[in-house]
Every structure is written in C-alpha cells, then in structure tokens.
Amino acid sequence: MxxxxxxxxxxxxxxxxxxxxxxxxxxxxxxxxxxxxxxxxxxxxxxxxxxxxxxxxxxxxxxxxxxxxxxxxxxxxxxxxxxxxxxxxxxxxxxxxxxxxxxxxxxxxxxxxxxxxxxxxxxxxxxxxxxxxxxxxxxxxxxxxxxxxxxxxxxxxxxxxxxxxxxIARPRLAPEAILHENVYPDDDTIMRDIESYDEVYRAYLQARGAAPANWSDAMLKRFEKxxxxxxxxxxxxxxxxxx
Amino acid sequence: MxxxxxxxxxxxxxxxxxxxxxxxxxxxxxxxxxxxxxxxxxxxxxxxxxxxxxxxxxxxxxxxxxxxxxxxxxxxxxxxxxxxxxxxxxxxxxxxxxxxxxxxxxxxxxxxxxxxxxxxxxxxxxxxxxxxxxxxxxxxxxxxxxxxxxxxxxxxxxxxxxxxxxxIARPRLAPEAILHENVYPDDDTIMRDIESYDEVYRAYLQARGAAPANWSDAMLKRFEKxxxxxxxxxxxxxxxxxx
CATH class of the missing domain: 3.40.109.10 (NADH Oxidase)
Structure with a gap:
C-alpha cells in the first residue's frame, strides 16, 4: 500500500x-x-x-x-x-x-x-x-x-x-457489495450483503461502547422522516x- | 509537499x-x-x-x-x-x-x-x-x-x-479566486479573477498547440445550449x- x-x-x-x-x-x-x-x-x-x-x-x-x-x-x-x-x-x-x-x-x-x-x-x-x-x-x-x-x-x-x-475506524460495506461486474445484483443478493454488514456494524458499535444496533437499524431511523x-x-x- | x-x-x-x-x-x-x-x-x-x-x-x-x-x-x-x-x-x-x-x-x-x-x-x-x-x-x-x-x-x-x-497539466483558477474569507466577492472582483485566468488559459492552449481561445470563450461556448x-x-x- x-x-x-x-x-x-x-x-x-x-x-x-x-x-x-x-x-x-x-x-x-x-x-x-x-x-x-x-x-x-x-x-x-x-x-x-x-x-x-x-x-x-x-x-x-x-x-x-x-x-x-x-x-x-x-x-x-x-x-x-x-x-x-x-x-x-x-x-x-x-x-x-x-x-x-x-x-x-x-x-x-x-x-x-x-x-x-x-x-x-x-x-x-x-x-x-x-x-x-x-x-x-x-x-x-x-x-x-x-x-x-x-x-x-x-x-x-x-x-x-x-x-x-x-x-476507531467505522467499517464499510464489503467491497463486493458496491463493486459489480456488468450487471447490478438482485434484491436477495443485496439483502445478504446488508445482513453481513449488519453483523460487522453491530460489533463496531459494541467496540465503541455505543448502544447496540446494526446498520439497518441506523438507516431505517435516519430515513424515518x-x-x-x-x-x-x-x-x-x-x-x-x-x- | x-x-x-x-x-x-x-x-x-x-x-x-x-x-x-x-x-x-x-x-x-x-x-x-x-x-x-x-x-x-x-x-x-x-x-x-x-x-x-x-x-x-x-x-x-x-x-x-x-x-x-x-x-x-x-x-x-x-x-x-x-x-x-x-x-x-x-x-x-x-x-x-x-x-x-x-x-x-x-x-x-x-x-x-x-x-x-x-x-x-x-x-x-x-x-x-x-x-x-x-x-x-x-x-x-x-x-x-x-x-x-x-x-x-x-x-x-x-x-x-x-x-x-x-x-501538460491544465491550469486552474488562482486559489484566491475560489477561497474566500467570510464574505463572497463582488462581481467586479470575480471579473478580474476571470480576466487573469483567461490569459493563463490562452497560454496553456497555445502551448498545447490548440486553437487560440481563453477560458471565457470556452465557457460561453459550453453553455450556449x-x-x-x-x-x-x-x-x-x-x-x-x-x-
């Protein structure tokens, strides 16, 4: 690097x-x-x-x-x-x-x-x-x-x-979740990427001592209004x- | 640097x-x-x-x-x-x-x-x-x-x-033309910045062997339609x- x-x-x-x-x-x-x-x-x-x-x-x-x-x-x-x-x-x-x-x-x-x-x-x-x-x-x-x-x-x-x-650094979605070859992924693939990232994000918040939540929770809250x-x-x- | x-x-x-x-x-x-x-x-x-x-x-x-x-x-x-x-x-x-x-x-x-x-x-x-x-x-x-x-x-x-x-690198506006302290500049100041840059841009095109023009010419043409x-x-x- x-x-x-x-x-x-x-x-x-x-x-x-x-x-x-x-x-x-x-x-x-x-x-x-x-x-x-x-x-x-x-x-x-x-x-x-x-x-x-x-x-x-x-x-x-x-x-x-x-x-x-x-x-x-x-x-x-x-x-x-x-x-x-x-x-x-x-x-x-x-x-x-x-x-x-x-x-x-x-x-x-x-x-x-x-x-x-x-x-x-x-x-x-x-x-x-x-x-x-x-x-x-x-x-x-x-x-x-x-x-x-x-x-x-x-x-x-x-x-x-x-x-x-x-x-500490906030983790990101897996690179494979944002980099696609020729074809945009279907909704089930997107949901699997989100679910994997939800786990990573929850562990990150825990390490930071923040209230337990995952990325989906944070996003749904952000876009509530x-x-x-x-x-x-x-x-x-x-x-x-x-x- | x-x-x-x-x-x-x-x-x-x-x-x-x-x-x-x-x-x-x-x-x-x-x-x-x-x-x-x-x-x-x-x-x-x-x-x-x-x-x-x-x-x-x-x-x-x-x-x-x-x-x-x-x-x-x-x-x-x-x-x-x-x-x-x-x-x-x-x-x-x-x-x-x-x-x-x-x-x-x-x-x-x-x-x-x-x-x-x-x-x-x-x-x-x-x-x-x-x-x-x-x-x-x-x-x-x-x-x-x-x-x-x-x-x-x-x-x-x-x-x-x-x-x-x-x-060769395309020159940019002077940094003072895009960085302002507290107050946005008046139109005469903007025009002076544009006129200075027009000279620089014309010299750049000449160095590249392109048709003589300045930045204003290029911009007016770009936004014609x-x-x-x-x-x-x-x-x-x-x-x-x-x-």
Missing part, C-alpha cells in the same frame, strides 16, 4: 479538536491540491468560504445541530457548488446563463471532487476533518448569515483541525434550476 | 491508453480506498459497475460522444449514486423509502467522495484516469444497456488504464425525487 492509499485508509471523522488554528499556508496548500482534482470541461464550479468571523461561526454552529465543533475546530469551511462566475461572465457578455439540472449537478460534483482532495490533503498533513451535512438543516438561515449571491449553493461544511480524539424538505426550494431561491 | 499531495498535483485527464488491462487486485485496492472516504451518516449510497462485456462497452462508448477510449482503456466503470440498498431494506422491513432532493443529493455527494479517492488511488498506482461526463448524454439509452433497477442513478463514467500520452435537458426526467424515471 503506497502513502496516498495509506492516507485514505487513515481517515476517521474527527469530532473533537484542540484549539490550535490552521495556518494560512496549509489552507492554501490544501486548496491548490483540491483544485488539482478533475473538473467537468474545466468549469471549476465551486468555492470554499473560510469562516473566521467568530460570531458567524457560532451562528452557523448553532444551525448545524447545534455542533459546537463547527465553532471550536481549527478552521471551518463552507463548501459551495458555484455557478456565480459563469453567471457573471454571461451577463458581462450580454448572454443569459440558462441551464437546468445538469449544470446544478455538475457544480455539486465539481465541488465534491475538489472537497475530497482538499480534505485528504489536510489529513495527509496530520489534520483531522469532519464533513458537516448539518449545514443543510436550514440553508435559508445559513444564507441570512453568509449573504451569498445567486448562483452560489452551499452543500456542506468542513471542520479541519488537530484531532483531540482517536476514534423526509429529510430537509426545504432543500430544493432553497437552491431554487438561489437561482438554481433543478428541473 | 508530501506524497499524497504530490499524487493530486500529478493528475491530468488521460485520453489515450495502452491496451493493458487493469488487474482485479488493483481494482479491489482502489475500491477499498474509495470506500475509506467519508460518507454521510454511513449511508454509503453509491456503487461502481465495472463494464467488462465488450459489446456493452462499445455501445456505451458510442453513447458517450462517441468516445472510443471508453471501450479501449484498461478498465471502465460506471459510477452510480445508489439508494437501491436503502429501498430494498425499507421494503423488507415493510417501510417506504420516501425522500426528496436531500437523499438524491447525498447519494451524488457520497458517490463523488468515493469516486475521487478511487480515482486518486488508481493514479497513485501509476494509472491514468478520465471522468466521463458524456455518460449523461443519453442516460435512458445507457440504461437500456445496463438495466439498472429503481434507486440506481448513473452519474458519470471513469476510464482507467496505462497512459499512452503525457499531456441548455445541456442535457432530459437529465431530471431520467432520474425521476429511476425513482429519484429531486423536488
């Missing part, structure tokens, strides 16, 4: 950080590494907002759960899918940027290709990270704080900092077309 | 491959490295289809452009956002998986976190890669070939193989709700 693959396997989501800040030169190095990822036809439709304003960070931390680590970690970023540059460019050339789901999807994919390199670059420097999907809890309120113009779509947050815990039903209307209010 | 960040900077999209195949053990190693990426609350809502059937590969290559490299490269994958496991699990527990844009978006994000590690893992082993957005040209026709069940949403292809070319207007209806036909 080479160093790059080793860095990937060393990933654990970190939820406790020391209060050391992340120096600007490390942030720039991770940004450039992020940008080196592929981008669809060079569109580069993403931005990262580094939130250093203490009041804004606390307000966002409160909206994310609350999740105090959003305020307390070494550096917090809001990762945005971003078609703003293309909108402004079109306006200055007296053209209309009129695109549908494809452009929104490309911006989310481009942002995420960037974000995964950005994250892994930080991890390879010894930092811990945690993606913050809770940012999407109430994007209307997040945007009252950030005042992002049309075309900028926050997708998740990212905490970075020096780890103040050493959690319709999650974040206002999401589409928020993105549309920011000028996205998702039709 | 450490080895992991060095691997990221070594990325170039490769469009010509030798005809050597990619051994199964390398594919499994990259799959496990991909799975080590973060996943939203452990949902792991993605799959990779390794297309080894020659006729299927040729038919998909034709639909992607045509792009013959899809057929000719060492290994070709269809990366899928995938809520199928969760749908089957819900059905077996007599529940309904009824989610909206959030679940679709999470599956695309999870698939892309996986895909970027998967891709970088291959690159760190010496392979070249190319994401194939052209897979979305006509997903209805792609799915006539792949016959994916409801809940499985192909998002892009990925070519992997031994490079048979050594292209509404791209892939049938995308939303395809995903909806596969059981996604994007509202």
């Amino acid at each position: 080479n160093d790059t693959i080793h860095s990937m396997h060393a990933h654990r989501s970190i939820r406790r950080f020391t209060d050391e800040i992340v120096p600007r030169e490390h942030i720039l190095e991770a940004t450039k590494a992020g940008q080196a990822a592929a981008t669809s036809s060079a569109v580069q439709s993403y931005s990262a907002l580094h939130i250093t304003d203490n009041e804004k960070r606390q307000a966002i931390a409160d909206l994310c759960g609350p999740q105090q680590k959003v305020h307390d970690c070494g550096a917090f970023f809001v990762i945005c899918a971003d078609n703003r540059r293309h909108m402004v460019m079109h306006e200055r050339h007296a053209r209309t940027f009129d695109q549908r789901l494809e452009a929104f999807l490309v911006s989310v994919i481009d942002a995420t290709l960037f974000a995964q390199n950005f994250t892994l670059a930080f991890e390879s420097m010894g930092y811990g990270t945690c993606y913050i999907g809770g940012l999407r809890n109430d994007l209307h309120a997040v945007n009252d704080i950030l005042k992002l113009p049309d075309g900028v779509f926050p997708v998740y947050g990212l905490c970075v900092g020096h780890p103040n815990e050493q959690p 319709v999650a974040r039903p206002a999401l589409a209307s928020f993105y549309e209010s920011q000028g996205a077309r998702i039709d | 450490n080895d992991t960040i060095h691997s990221m900077h070594a990325h170039r999209s490769i469009r010509r491959f030798t005809d050597e195949i990619v051994p199964r053990e390398h594919i499994l190693e990259a799959t496990k490295a991909g799975q080590a990426a973060a996943t939203s609350s452990a949902v792991q809502s993605y799959s990779a289809l390794h297309i080894t059937d020659n006729e299927k590969r040729q038919a998909i290559a034709d639909l992607c452009g045509p792009q013959q490299k899809v057929h000719d490269c060492g290994a070709f994958f269809v990366i899928c956002a995938d809520n199928r496991r969760h749908m089957v699990m819900h059905e077996r527990h007599a529940r309904t998986f009824d989610q909206r844009l959030e679940a679709f978006l999470v599956s695309v994000i999870d698939a892309t976190l996986f895909a970027q590690n998967f891709t970088l893992a291959f690159e760190s082993m010496g392979y070249g890669t190319c994401y194939i957005g052209g897979l979305r040209n006509d997903l209805h026709a792609v799915n006539d070939i792949l016959k994916l069940p409801d809940g499985v949403f192909p998002v892009y292809g990925l070519c992997v193989g031994h490079p048979n070319e050594q292209p 509404v791209a892939r207007p049938a995308l939303a209806s395809f995903y909806e036909s596969q059981g996604a709700r994007i509202d």
